[in-house]
Amino acid sequence: MTDTVLTPPEHTVPxxxxxxxxxxxxxxxPLAVEAMTERHMASLVDAARVKSPYFRLLARDxxxxxxxxxxxxxxxxxPDAGLPRAERELAxxxxxxxxxxxxxxxxxxxxxxxxxxRETDVQRLLDAGVTADLGERWxxxxxxxxxxxxxxxxFGPEHVDRLRRAGLDDLAIADVIHAAAxxxxxxxxxxxxxxxxxxxxx
Amino acid sequence: MTTDxxxxxxxxxxxxxxxxxxxxxxxxxxxxxxxxxxxxxxxPEAPGTISAQERFAVGVFVAGLxxxxxIAAAYAGxxxxxxxxxxxxxxxxxxxxxxxxxxPYGSYPAGPLSQEDTAGPVYRVEAMTRRALGPRxxxxxxxxxxxxxxxxxxxxxxxxxxxxxxxxxxxxVTLSQIVAFLSFQIRVIxxxxxxxxxxxxxxxxx
Numbered sequence: 001m002t003d004t005v006l007t008p009p010e011h012t013v014p015x016x017x018x019x020x021x022x023x024x025x026x027x028x029x030p031l032a033v034e035a036m037t038e039r040h041m042a043s044l045v046d047a048a049r050v051k052s053p054y055f056r057l058l059a060r061d062x063x064x065x066x067x068x069x070x071x072x073x074x075x076x077x078x079p080d081a082g083l084p085r086a087e088r089e090l091a092x093x094x095x096x097x098x099x100x101x102x103x104x105x106x107x108x109x110x111x112x113x114x115x116x117x118r119e120t121d122v123q124r125l126l127d128a129g130v131t132a133d134l135g136e137r138w139x140x141x142x143x144x145x146x147x148x149x150x151x152x153x154x155f156g157p158e159h160v161d162r163l164r165r166a167g168l169d170d171l172a173i174a175d176v177i178h179a180a181a182x183x184x185x186x187x188x189x190x191x192x193x194x195x196x197x198x199x200x201x202x
Numbered sequence: 203m204t205t206d207x208x209x210x211x212x213x214x215x216x217x218x219x220x221x222x223x224x225x226x227x228x229x230x231x232x233x234x235x236x237x238x239x240x241x242x243x244x245x246p247e248a249p250g251t252i253s254a255q256e257r258f259a260v261g262v263f264v265a266g267l268x269x270x271x272x273i274a275a276a277y278a279g280x281x282x283x284x285x286x287x288x289x290x291x292x293x294x295x296x297x298x299x300x301x302x303x304x305x306p307y308g309s310y311p312a313g314p315l316s317q318e319d320t321a322g323p324v325y326r327v328e329a330m331t332r333r334a335l336g337p338r339x340x341x342x343x344x345x346x347x348x349x350x351x352x353x354x355x356x357x358x359x360x361x362x363x364x365x366x367x368x369x370x371x372x373x374x375v376t377l378s379q380i381v382a383f384l385s386f387q388i389r390v391i392x393x394x395x396x397x398x399x400x401x402x403x404x405x406x407x408x
Contacts (some may be wrong), residue, residue, distance in 0.1 A: 003371040005358045015313025027358045028371045060372040063242035064379040067235045074231035082228065099306050100318075100354030129318070151305040151350055152269040153392040157400040170402060174225045177393030178232060185386035188349050189378055192356035 003029070011197035014102050017126035019110045019119075022103055026194040030056035045069045057193060068185070075178045083168065083175035086115035087141055091176050093122065094142040095149050095183035098130050103196040104187050137166040144173075145180035208237050210387065213273055214394045222398050236387065243380050244280065252373055254284040256339060257380060259294055263343055264384040266298035267350045273388055274298075293334035297343050301325045305351030322352055341367030342377060349381045 008025035030053040031040060041050065043062030046069075049055040058065040076088050083091075089112035096105035105126060113122040124132045130146045133139065140162045148155040155177075163173050210233075216222045226233045244257055261277030281291060307322035325347035327340040335343065341364055348355060364374050 003365055005362045005365065007358070013311045015311050016315060027361055028374060058375060058379070060375040061242070061379055063246060063248075064239060064376065064383070067238035067242050068379070068383070070235040071232050071239060074229050074235070078229055078231070080228055100308060100310060148389050148393055149306070151267065151303075153389060155389075155393055155396055157396060160397055160400050164402060170221065170397060171225050171228055173397060174222075174229075174394065177397070178229070178390060181386045181389035181393065184389055185382045188353050188382040188385055191353040192349055192360070192378055193375070 008195065008197070014106075014196050014198050017097060017102055017105050017109070019106060019113060019123065019126065021110075021199055022106050023197040023199050024052075024054050024103055024190065024194050025197050026053045026057050028057055028193060030054075031059050032056075042066065043069075045073075054190070054194065058189070072182060072186070075175070075182050082171040083141075083179070084115070086112055086118075087138070087172075088175055088179045089115060090122075090125075090138060090141055091145045091179035092183045092186075093125060094130055094145040095180045096187055097125060098146050098149050099184070099187040099191070101183075101187040101191050103190050104183060106196070108183075140166040140168075141176055144176050145183075148177060148180045149184055208233070209240055209276070210236060210390055210394070213276060213391045214398060216394070216398070220398075221401070222394060236390070239379075239383050240387065243376070243383055250372060250376065251370060252376055255281065255286045255290065256342065258284055259286070259290065259339060260342060260346055260377065260380050261384060262291075262294050263298060263301075263346060264350060264381055265388060266295070267302055267347070268388045268392075269302075270388050270392065273391060289334050293331050294343075296331045297327060297335070300328055300331065301343070301347045303347075303351045306353065308352035308354035310354065324348070324355075338368045342369065345377070346381050349378065350385065 006027055006029060011025060014022060033050055036059065039062050040059045041047065043059050043066040044050055044055055045066060089108050092108035093105055093112050096108060109122050109126055113119045121134045121138060125134060130142055134142065144155065144159040144163055147153065147159055160173060163176065214222065216226065244261065258277050258281035262274050262281055265274035265277055278291065303322060307320035309319040310316055325344055327335065327343055332340045345360055345364055348360060361374060369377065
């Protein structure tokens with residue numbers, strides 16, 4: 001079989017950052033469900049992800065996918081102290097906003113809004129970008145995430161000091177670093193292997 | 203540098219019993235699986251059709267584009283262990299010098315976000331460097347540059363260029379994971395280094 005690039009079906013391209021649910025359409029052929037081995041299935045970690053073309057595409061390298069997913073889950077879901085979940089999601093959303101990943105930003109802005117109950121501030125980040133004024137604690141988290149996301153990194157002791165002044169301990173600062181770093185991983189996969197699509201109105 | 207010793211600990215300089223060792227221990231799955239991803243991508247049990255030299259060459263290139271000198275040196279060590287020629291290492295260093303930029307930049311789909319479009323170069327490997335790299339690795343480095351500096355410019359045509367240069371669909375998934383994972387690993391190391399070098403001031407007794 002000759003490998004080919006896929007042409008997505010006709011769809012509405014989102015032209016603004018949004019908290020709405022989006023679809024993601026692959027540019028390369030995901031594994032067919034019936035062609036997946038036990039190893040491929042196990043690499044999804046959550047069996048329900050077999051419905052996602054993104055995860056079935058990444059399952060072509062199952063060891064990398066499984067390790068990626070287990071890294072992701074601990075950075076964002078580990079409840080042991082550190083940065084509250086809402087602010088881990090804020091770091092993910094800010095990183096995605098700065099890199100320009102509309103799909104990732106939609107998912108993690110939604111999570112940030114859900115866990116923080118600060119829908120207006122989250123929406124301001126999406127609308128105005130990473131320089132929006134969200135209050136000092138959130139500003140410090142966004143600024144640190146953005147500095148670390150720049151290539152080469154612009155993250156320095158001034159960001160650590162500002163996070164400490166905002167009340168973060170070193171475990172929480174390490175959580176900001178990991179959440180922003182992880183979205184530099186996720187953004188590059190979502191942006192380069194497919195594209196977002198507005199969901200059809202129901 | 204082996205794939206057994208934790209590479210993030212090694213490159214940050216985290217000693218057992220240090221405060222950063224304790225912090226990393228609070229996120230044990232993230233620590234273990236960042237290392238497992240490194241193993242999966244740079245010492246895979248089933249390497250498929252991507253050679254060790256190609257994997258380490260991309261490692262050196264991505265770390266070099268980030269100005270991450272010690273990390274680039276670590277991948278260069280493994281590239282040398284994979285019996286890469288001196289000419290290949292020189293070609294990658296030349297490509298880093300040709301390609302180094304500041305990111306992220308790129309364009310959005312036409313609409314309200316167009317006002318945020320930031321122009322920047324699309325990297326094409328120079329002729330001399332291309333001869334030394336060969337067409338397959340040259341195509342990879344052009345794609346890698348886009349992923350590092352302007353991923354929002356990604357488009358199906360970039361994937362077609364990789365297919366045309368002999369990368370399969372599964373190869374492209376792995377190549378993309380290598381670059382994306384390195385983007386994570388380099389930032390964790392950079393961030394934790396700053397934190398390690400800048401400990402919280404001790405509280406002074408009144």
